[in-house]
Amino acid sequence: MRETLAPATPSRSAANTSDWDSTAAVLSVLLVASILVVGQMYIVMPLYGAMASDFAVTTSAAAWTSTAFGIAYAIGFLFAGPMSDRYGPRRMMVSGLLATAVLTGLVAMAQGLVSATVLRSLQGAAAATFAPAAFSYVAMRVRPGHRVFVLSCVTSSMLASAVLMQLAAQQVVSALGWEAAFAACAPALGIVALGTHFLLRPTPGSGGTSLLSALARMPRLYCQRRLLVLYLATMTLLGSFVGVFTAIAIGGVSNDPHSLLVLRVAGLPAMLAVPFLVAFLQRFSAIDRAAAGFLVAAGAAVMASLFDGQLSHQALALFLLAGALAVSAPALVERIGQAAPAERGAATALYAFSMFLGGSLGGQAVSAFAAGGIAPALMWIGAALLLGFVLVNLSRRL
Numbered sequence: 001m002r003e004t005l006a007p008a009t010p011s012r013s014a015a016n017t018s019d020w021d022s023t024a025a026v027l028s029v030l031l032v033a034s035i036l037v038v039g040q041m042y043i044v045m046p047l048y049g050a051m052a053s054d055f056a057v058t059t060s061a062a063a064w065t066s067t068a069f070g071i072a073y074a075i076g077f078l079f080a081g082p083m084s085d086r087y088g089p090r091r092m093m094v095s096g097l098l099a100t101a102v103l104t105g106l107v108a109m110a111q112g113l114v115s116a117t118v119l120r121s122l123q124g125a126a127a128a129t130f131a132p133a134a135f136s137y138v139a140m141r142v143r144p145g146h147r148v149f150v151l152s153c154v155t156s157s158m159l160a161s162a163v164l165m166q167l168a169a170q171q172v173v174s175a176l177g178w179e180a181a182f183a184a185c186a187p188a189l190g191i192v193a194l195g196t197h198f199l200l201r202p203t204p205g206s207g208g209t210s211l212l213s214a215l216a217r218m219p220r221l222y223c224q225r226r227l228l229v230l231y232l233a234t235m236t237l238l239g240s241f242v243g244v245f246t247a248i249a250i251g252g253v254s255n256d257p258h259s260l261l262v263l264r265v266a267g268l269p270a271m272l273a274v275p276f277l278v279a280f281l282q283r284f285s286a287i288d289r290a291a292a293g294f295l296v297a298a299g300a301a302v303m304a305s306l307f308d309g310q311l312s313h314q315a316l317a318l319f320l321l322a323g324a325l326a327v328s329a330p331a332l333v334e335r336i337g338q339a340a341p342a343e344r345g346a347a348t349a350l351y352a353f354s355m356f357l358g359g360s361l362g363g364q365a366v367s368a369f370a371a372g373g374i375a376p377a378l379m380w381i382g383a384a385l386l387l388g389f390v391l392v393n394l395s396r397r398l
Helices: 012-016 023-041 045-055 064-087 089-107 113-127 130-141 144-176 178-199 211-222 225-251 257-265 268-281 286-306 311-339 341-370 374-395
Strands: none
Touching: 023 064, 023 089, 023 113, 023 130, 023 144, 023 178, 045 113, 045 144, 045 178, 045 225, 064 089, 064 113, 064 130, 064 211, 064 225, 064 341, 089 113, 089 130, 089 178, 130 144, 130 341, 144 178, 144 225, 144 257, 144 268, 144 311, 211 225, 211 341, 225 257, 225 286, 225 311, 225 341, 225 374, 257 311, 268 311, 286 311, 286 374, 311 341, 311 374, 341 374
């Protein structure tokens, strides 16, 4: 689903200067980095079969490589935000990209499921440093009139990475093996790290809130009932999104690469179109947008399960599901910010934590149902999305 973090408030000195970065330079770096970094969560899904064969395990066991990455990625967000404030966004991006590059290369050399799972968790922790720093950098260095456009493009690329990186992996694994997918990404991440260093301007750290202080505020937010139900809804959102791709990878038409390709790419046009509908969507409240997105996505998941075996109809249903979730994700983070205006940074960090925790658990949960085919897995995904709809509406009453 969309990885959205509230941009940090620019410092007074940055807000008063006219020496903004080139929008084209920022986009060229952040778009490629977003696809490569966030895509590491999804790239492994088309590789489950090959990894399971090499490691002599089931495909469901191979899915732990995705779960481990997702959990570490989610936890990493809790630390990455304060670290970006303290050390500066560009330094965090460059360091995180280099660390992710090294660990991605090591994943390609894993000799068994245990080592692959451990390395994937370390890779997830390193990758978590990118997104908070990227959004902070945009808030500090991009011309104010261009920020909404840049943020929309970056978040859309993060969402689209789920499809693009799976498509790339699907092509690579059949010809070169699962290791090649990670081996190709490692130098690409290193090159992007160098581009980030040379194309983006230094951003000195401000000291910011100490890491311990930032972490200490978070349990109090989870104890607020309105925020709690919104965080639970957030978990169902990305859990369902990742679950769809897990269902396609494990329970889909594995003997028909063309059908797999169609199902994986079905949602991409909807994800790319949503940023261009922002002006229209803003006419509705955040809570209404979030609720409507969950309801449409739940209906689309059920529809996709009923159309099992009918490729064109199933692809249309997944198109609707992806678009609906792309509407709900930013609406949720907006609603969470409204519910905790005095602690927006900590509340947003918990949003990202909840989202990717849901993503990591959702893939593992769906893998248990996907063994029986894609239809029952999609039915359970529909039920989870309906639960998200109920939770969003419950937040109105709290």
